[in-house]
Amino acid sequence: MTQQPTTLADAVSRADWIIGGHGPRNVQVLKEALEHIDGNQASDMYGKGEVIEQFERKMAELLGKESAVFFPSGTMAQQIALRIWCDRKGLPKVAYHPLSHLEIHEQDGLKKLHHITPLLLADKDRLITLEDVKALEEDISCLLLELPQREIGGQLPPFEELEAISAYCRENGIKLHLDGARLLEILPYYEKSAAEVCALFDSVYVSFYKGIGGVAGAILAGGKDFTQEAVVWKRRHGGDLISLYPYIISADYYYEKYGGHMARYYEYAKELAALYNGCEAVKTLPEVPVSNMFHVHIAYPKEQVEPLLIELTEETGLALAHYVNAYDAKTSSYEVSLGERFGTIPEDKLRETFKQLDEKLKALGRGV
Known part of the structure; x- marks a missing residue:
């Protein structure tokens, strides 16, 4: 049987660290929100x-x-x-x-x-x-x-x-x-x-x-x-x-858990954008973020950037992106939105990953 090529989603699923968000969007999101609720509470x-x-x-x-x-x-x-x-x-x-x-x-x-x-x-x-x-x-x-x-x-x-x-x-x-x-x-x-x-x-x-x-x-x-x-x-x-209580209770729970930390996520975004802008052929929009989110633009087509990110994720264990879009024929892009996950990434791992990203993009530019 021919082995299917690894996708970016596959690589991200095996990563030790993921840049964006608070954590996986799975059923645990609801289970955690309901753990502290009295089961007799009226809906x-x-x-x-x-x-x-x-x-x-x-x-x-x-x-x-x-x-x-x-x-x-x-x-x-x-x-x-x-x-x-x-x-x-x-x-x-x-x-x-x-x-x-x-x-x-x-x-x-x-x-x-x-x-x-x-x-x-x-x-x-x-x-x-x-x-x-x-x-x-x-x-x-x-x-x-x-x-x-x-x-x-x-x-x-x-x-x-x-x-x-x-x-x-x-x-x-x-x-x-x-x-x-x-x-x-x-x-x-x-x-x-x-x-x-x-x-x-x-x-x-x-x-x-x-x-x-x-x-x-x-x-x-x-x-x-x-x-x-x-x-x-x-x-x-x-x-x-x-009844809408599963949505309401989770909304209230995560508002209280994360809503007060947006200033920290904003600082994360500025730190991360600076690392991106220090890499070959990369710019962020905005250059200096104004919230916890920004877009990454890479001056190579998706067909070249996606396998590069798969390789980077598998080599470092750190996933920078879940997907890559074709911004135009020559440029690819993706969105970054930061939350609690970013603070769990070791600083040396973050720096090393961006060093490798820069090197891989330079090699791409040389046609290596």
């Missing part, structure tokens, strides 16, 4: 009950909003937020970045389910600016900003730019919604509280499985009248499962 029932209502109150306070609603998914939460703002104004038009999650990952859900037309602001490789918003030639009900802008490396605008956009929107009757899936991760860079950032927005969504590491789930927060409508729309979308 939530169709959006009611102390387990869900207490968490919603906690998140509303964190975000500085009147009220919050727990959703099984951010996709559902954000489409509903935009639907509410469009219905309020009687205008089914919104604006967001060309690489927004709603545009590239949701199979046109906003258009097909809600008949909302999105206007795409800015070039896909840069952030939305105040000038982009002012240059809109059509009226809109809502502007969505994603912080950080994941698909371009997790970039962030200056806080002063956010304040200016917020003020402009309020002056011109445009609702401002925050795609804050990774909201907690950007707070160390801005040196602001979650409530201070969210005060600029009329509604906000936060994820509990990305940087937080929960099983699934999201919060949508805003004024009471807004969240009351969101509850109705959640039922219409089939999001009111009989």
Whole structure:
């Protein structure tokens, strides 16, 4: 029998250390979250009950909003937020970045389910600016900003730019919604509280499985009248499962476990990006990260970089990436998002791995 070639996923599965995240996303994530829970605790029932209502109150306070609603998914939460703002104004038009999650990952859900037309602001490789918003030639009900802008490396605008956009929107009757899936991760860079950032927005969504590491789930927060409508729309979308407590309990558990360590993960990202930028043919986007995530760009095609990373992982026992994308015909890329795992890697192992990465890339350049 011919042996199948090793894939990058195979190499990562055998690695002693993995750069990103908090740990494996397996059933243990839920088991750990439930270990401390009294089995007699009542579950939530169709959006009611102390387990869900207490968490919603906690998140509303964190975000500085009147009220919050727990959703099984951010996709559902954000489409509903935009639907509410469009219905309020009687205008089914919104604006967001060309690489927004709603545009590239949701199979046109906003258009097909809600008949909302999105206007795409800015070039896909840069952030939305105040000038982009002012240059809109059509009226809109809502502007969505994603912080950080994941698909371009997790970039962030200056806080002063956010304040200016917020003020402009309020002056011109445009609702401002925050795609804050990774909201907690950007707070160390801005040196602001979650409530201070969210005060600029009329509604906000936060994820509990990305940087937080929960099983699934999201919060949508805003004024009471807004969240009351969101509850109705959640039922219409089939999001009111009989019980959501596995998601809620894990969201709360991992929020408490990891939510307060984002500044440390941010420092990890800056340290790691510097190591990458010291290697041949490598640059990070941003060059200096503004959160715990960034993108790695390597000036060789995927067909050359992927086997190089497999070899590096097998030789060092340290996995730098789970996958490699073809950024274009000559360049490959992948995303890095840091959590607890990074702190477990011995410093000498980290330095040696990047020394070998640099050497392998130099050899690649020489055609060796």
